[in-house]
Amino acid sequence: MTDVDATPYPEDRDPIDATSLAGRADRILDPGADDVAVTRSEERLVVRTDTVPVRRVRIRKVIVSEERTVTVTVRREELRVEEEPLDGTDVVDPGTVLPIGSGDAIELVLHEEQVEVVTRVVPVERVRVVTDVVTEQRSLTETVGHEEVDVVDEDLTDRH
Numbered sequence: 252m253t254d255v256d257a258t259p260y261p262e263d264r265d266p267i268d269a270t271s272l273a274g275r276a277d278r279i280l281d282p283g284a285d286d287v288a289v290t291r292s293e294e295r296l297v298v299r300t301d302t303v304p305v306r307r308v309r310i311r312k313v314i315v316s317e318e319r320t321v322t323v324t325v326r327r328e329e330l331r332v333e334e335e336p337l338d339g340t341d342v343v344d345p346g347t348v349l350p351i352g353s354g355d356a357i358e359l360v361l362h363e364e365q366v367e368v369v370t371r372v373v374p375v376e377r378v379r380v381v382t383d384v385v386t387e388q389r390s391l392t393e394t395v396g397h398e399e400v401d402v403v404d405e406d407l408t409d410r411h
Contacts, residue, residue, distance in 0.1 A: 293397030310380060327363030 289400050291398045291400055294395040296391075296393055296395060298391070308380075323366050325364040325366060328361040330359065330361060
Protein backbone atom coordinates (compact mmCIF):
# COMPACT_ATOMS: atom_id res chain seq x y z
CA MET A 252 0.00 0.00 0.00
CA THR A 253 1.31 3.44 -0.93
CA ASP A 254 1.00 6.38 1.44
CA VAL A 255 -0.86 9.42 0.11
CA ASP A 256 0.36 12.75 1.38
CA ALA A 257 -2.63 15.10 1.14
CA THR A 258 -0.82 18.14 2.50
CA PRO A 259 -0.22 20.92 0.00
CA TYR A 260 3.11 20.63 -1.79
CA PRO A 261 5.42 23.62 -1.37
CA GLU A 262 5.07 25.96 -4.33
CA ASP A 263 8.84 26.38 -4.76
CA ARG A 264 9.41 22.65 -5.44
CA ASP A 265 8.01 20.51 -8.21
CA PRO A 266 6.48 17.16 -7.29
CA ILE A 267 8.36 14.06 -8.40
CA ASP A 268 7.25 12.91 -11.82
CA ALA A 269 7.55 9.44 -13.32
CA THR A 270 10.74 10.24 -15.24
CA SER A 271 12.58 11.55 -12.21
CA LEU A 272 13.08 8.09 -10.70
CA ALA A 273 15.29 6.81 -13.50
CA GLY A 274 18.83 6.44 -12.25
CA ARG A 275 18.01 7.62 -8.74
CA ALA A 276 19.50 4.64 -6.90
CA ASP A 277 22.39 6.58 -5.45
CA ARG A 278 25.30 4.47 -4.26
CA ILE A 279 27.33 5.48 -1.31
CA LEU A 280 30.61 3.70 -1.50
CA ASP A 281 33.17 4.01 1.22
CA PRO A 282 36.46 2.46 0.10
CA GLY A 283 37.32 1.47 3.67
CA ALA A 284 33.94 -0.08 4.51
CA ASP A 285 32.70 -3.56 3.79
CA ASP A 286 29.09 -2.53 3.33
CA VAL A 287 27.42 -0.66 0.49
CA ALA A 288 24.43 1.66 1.03
CA VAL A 289 21.86 2.42 -1.63
CA THR A 290 19.18 5.11 -1.33
CA ARG A 291 15.83 3.88 -2.61
CA SER A 292 13.26 6.44 -3.81
CA GLU A 293 9.58 6.23 -4.51
CA GLU A 294 6.87 8.45 -5.87
CA ARG A 295 4.29 9.89 -3.54
CA LEU A 296 1.01 11.43 -4.50
CA VAL A 297 0.94 15.13 -3.81
CA VAL A 298 -2.54 16.59 -4.00
CA ARG A 299 -3.32 20.27 -4.44
CA THR A 300 -6.41 22.14 -5.47
CA ASP A 301 -6.79 25.14 -7.73
CA THR A 302 -9.78 27.44 -7.78
CA VAL A 303 -11.04 27.94 -11.33
CA PRO A 304 -14.08 29.81 -12.64
CA VAL A 305 -16.90 27.45 -13.61
CA ARG A 306 -19.95 29.61 -14.19
CA ARG A 307 -21.00 33.25 -14.54
CA VAL A 308 -24.32 34.33 -13.04
CA ARG A 309 -26.15 37.54 -13.95
CA ILE A 310 -28.92 38.99 -11.83
CA ARG A 311 -31.53 41.18 -13.48
CA LYS A 312 -34.74 42.86 -12.40
CA VAL A 313 -37.59 42.82 -14.90
CA ILE A 314 -40.99 44.48 -14.75
CA VAL A 315 -43.90 42.07 -15.05
CA SER A 316 -47.31 43.57 -15.87
CA GLU A 317 -50.44 41.96 -14.60
CA GLU A 318 -54.07 43.00 -14.59
CA ARG A 319 -55.72 43.75 -11.26
CA THR A 320 -59.42 44.22 -10.60
CA VAL A 321 -60.42 46.44 -7.69
CA THR A 322 -63.97 47.27 -6.63
CA VAL A 323 -64.45 50.89 -5.59
CA THR A 324 -67.61 52.42 -4.13
CA VAL A 325 -68.47 55.76 -5.74
CA ARG A 326 -71.28 58.17 -4.81
CA ARG A 327 -73.28 60.67 -6.82
CA GLU A 328 -76.03 63.11 -6.13
CA GLU A 329 -79.39 62.53 -7.79
CA LEU A 330 -82.32 64.90 -7.96
CA ARG A 331 -85.47 63.60 -6.46
CA VAL A 332 -88.74 65.40 -6.70
CA GLU A 333 -91.08 64.67 -3.83
CA GLU A 334 -94.72 65.32 -4.34
CA GLU A 335 -97.11 65.56 -1.43
CA PRO A 336 -100.80 65.26 -1.88
CA LEU A 337 -102.80 68.19 -0.58
CA ASP A 338 -105.66 67.62 1.74
CA GLY A 339 -108.46 70.11 1.95
CA THR A 340 -106.75 72.28 4.57
CA ASP A 341 -103.61 73.01 2.53
CA VAL A 342 -105.25 75.35 0.10
CA VAL A 343 -103.07 77.99 -1.40
CA ASP A 344 -104.75 81.29 -1.94
CA PRO A 345 -104.67 82.47 -5.53
CA GLY A 346 -102.79 85.61 -4.53
CA THR A 347 -99.98 83.73 -2.76
CA VAL A 348 -96.60 84.21 -4.42
CA LEU A 349 -94.67 81.02 -4.82
CA PRO A 350 -90.87 81.17 -5.01
CA ILE A 351 -90.95 79.87 -8.57
CA GLY A 352 -92.92 81.69 -11.11
CA SER A 353 -94.52 80.21 -14.09
CA GLY A 354 -91.88 79.31 -16.69
CA ASP A 355 -89.06 79.88 -14.18
CA ALA A 356 -86.57 77.06 -13.47
CA ILE A 357 -84.54 76.22 -10.43
CA GLU A 358 -80.96 75.37 -11.26
CA LEU A 359 -79.01 72.96 -9.08
CA VAL A 360 -75.51 71.51 -9.57
CA LEU A 361 -75.28 67.79 -8.91
CA HIS A 362 -71.96 66.13 -8.00
CA GLU A 363 -70.51 62.66 -8.33
CA GLU A 364 -67.28 60.94 -7.30
CA GLN A 365 -65.02 59.90 -10.13
CA VAL A 366 -62.41 57.17 -9.91
CA GLU A 367 -58.82 58.18 -10.52
CA VAL A 368 -56.27 55.40 -11.00
CA VAL A 369 -52.65 56.11 -10.13
CA THR A 370 -49.89 53.53 -9.85
CA ARG A 371 -47.02 54.03 -7.46
CA VAL A 372 -43.84 52.00 -7.18
CA VAL A 373 -43.30 50.93 -3.58
CA PRO A 374 -40.58 48.65 -2.17
CA VAL A 375 -42.00 45.25 -1.23
CA GLU A 376 -39.05 42.89 -0.87
CA ARG A 377 -35.26 42.88 -0.49
CA VAL A 378 -33.42 40.08 -2.29
CA ARG A 379 -29.84 39.13 -1.36
CA VAL A 380 -27.54 36.88 -3.32
CA VAL A 381 -25.17 34.86 -1.15
CA THR A 382 -22.37 32.56 -2.25
CA ASP A 383 -21.87 29.40 -0.19
CA VAL A 384 -18.81 27.17 -0.29
CA VAL A 385 -19.81 23.51 -0.47
CA THR A 386 -17.21 20.96 0.59
CA GLU A 387 -17.28 17.44 -0.79
CA GLN A 388 -14.95 14.45 -0.72
CA ARG A 389 -13.57 13.05 -3.98
CA SER A 390 -11.57 9.86 -4.37
CA LEU A 391 -8.70 9.91 -6.83
CA THR A 392 -6.69 6.92 -8.03
CA GLU A 393 -3.24 7.32 -9.52
CA THR A 394 -0.36 4.94 -10.26
CA VAL A 395 2.92 5.65 -8.48
CA GLY A 396 6.30 4.07 -9.05
CA HIS A 397 9.01 3.04 -6.63
CA GLU A 398 12.50 1.70 -6.85
CA GLU A 399 13.39 -1.76 -5.74
CA VAL A 400 16.88 -2.83 -4.76
CA ASP A 401 18.13 -6.17 -6.06
CA VAL A 402 21.28 -7.75 -4.71
CA VAL A 403 23.04 -9.93 -7.26
CA ASP A 404 25.73 -12.11 -5.79
CA GLU A 405 28.21 -13.08 -8.48
CA ASP A 406 30.83 -15.59 -7.63
CA LEU A 407 34.05 -14.08 -8.88
CA THR A 408 36.25 -17.06 -8.10
CA ASP A 409 37.74 -18.84 -11.05
CA ARG A 410 36.18 -22.31 -11.46
CA HIS A 411 38.56 -23.83 -13.93
